[in-house]
Amino acid sequence: xxxxxxxxKHLVMGMTNKKSLKCEQHMGHRAMYWYxxxxxxPPELMFVYSxxxxxxxxxxxxxxxxECPNSSLLNLHLHALQPEDSALYLCDITxxxxxxxxYFGPGTRLLVL
Amino acid sequence: xxxxxxxxxTLSVQEGDNxxxxxxxxxxxxxxxxWYKQESGKGPQFIIDIRSNMDKRQGxxxxxxxxxxxxxxxxxxxxxxxGDSAVYxxxxxxxxxxxxxxxxxxxxxxx
Numbered sequence: 001x002x003x004x005x006x007x008x009k010h011l012v013m014g015m016t017n018k019k020s021l022k023c024e025q026h027m028g029h030r031a032m033y034w035y036x037x038x039x040x041x042p043p044e045l046m047f048v049y050s051x052x053x054x055x056x057x058x059x060x061x062x063x064x065x066x067e068c069p070n071s072s073l074l075n076l077h078l079h080a081l082q083p084e085d086s087a088l089y090l091c092d093i094t095x096x097x098x099x100x101x102x103y104f105g106p107g108t109r110l111l112v113l
Numbered sequence: 114x115x116x117x118x119x120x121x122x123t124l125s126v127q128e129g130d131n132x133x134x135x136x137x138x139x140x141x142x143x144x145x146x147x148w149y150k151q152e153s154g155k156g157p158q159f160i161i162d163i164r165s166n167m168d169k170r171q172g173x174x175x176x177x178x179x180x181x182x183x184x185x186x187x188x189x190x191x192x193x194x195x196g197d198s199a200v201y202x203x204x205x206x207x208x209x210x211x212x213x214x215x216x217x218x219x220x221x222x223x224x
Contacts, residue, residue, distance in 0.1 A: 006156075033211075040121055042202050042214035043157065056211055090156050102147065102212075104156035 003027075006091050006105035014113050015081060021108045023074040023091030029103075032074040033092040034066060037107070043090055049074060081112045121200065123219040132190040132222075136203030136215045139184065145208035148177060148188045151217075152199045160188070160201075164208065190220075198222045 004025045013019050023032065031050045035043035048056035049068040063085075065077040074091055088109050094102040126132045138146070144165035149157035161172045163179050163186075170177050176189040186203050200219050206212040 040217075042217055044214075045211050048211060058211075088156075102159055104149075104158070107156045
């Protein structure tokens, strides 16, 4: 299974809503990343989980809360977002220290109204 | 040809020609480099990577060249096809750690 799945594909939420993005992989990779990508811009790293532990937080506002419940699942909980948080949210997986390639999911396109 | 304007640089090539996409990186500590292809509405797709102990690596129809002296990375695509049209990103970083992405280059293939 070489697939990284992300749900939902699209999400529209108001600024008072609470929602969650989900990323799932069954490739055994132990590093999982959240990126944010605005239109016509490169992906920007938000969080890195290594062996289910948060290892990097790129000074992301607390309205974004990551969670890694197990080695196959990565969540991003959203609360009180702003319209400028509208973007494509990408999950990426790899295994540090190996020759494994990195795999991005298809992303969740988020619109905050 | 290649142009840089207010938006992403764009490279337009004729179908069947070879394409060369360039990337300059700034962190001399970076020892791992990746090229990604991103089509509209999709996540980035891994194309090829190279470690700093190599100058060149070849894949299927693609070649990555690394010049550490001038901190330059390039992606060569042989016999470019319409399906190669996409935005191409280079990414650099310490191996096994976080990656920093370049701004991206739009490749347009004319039939």
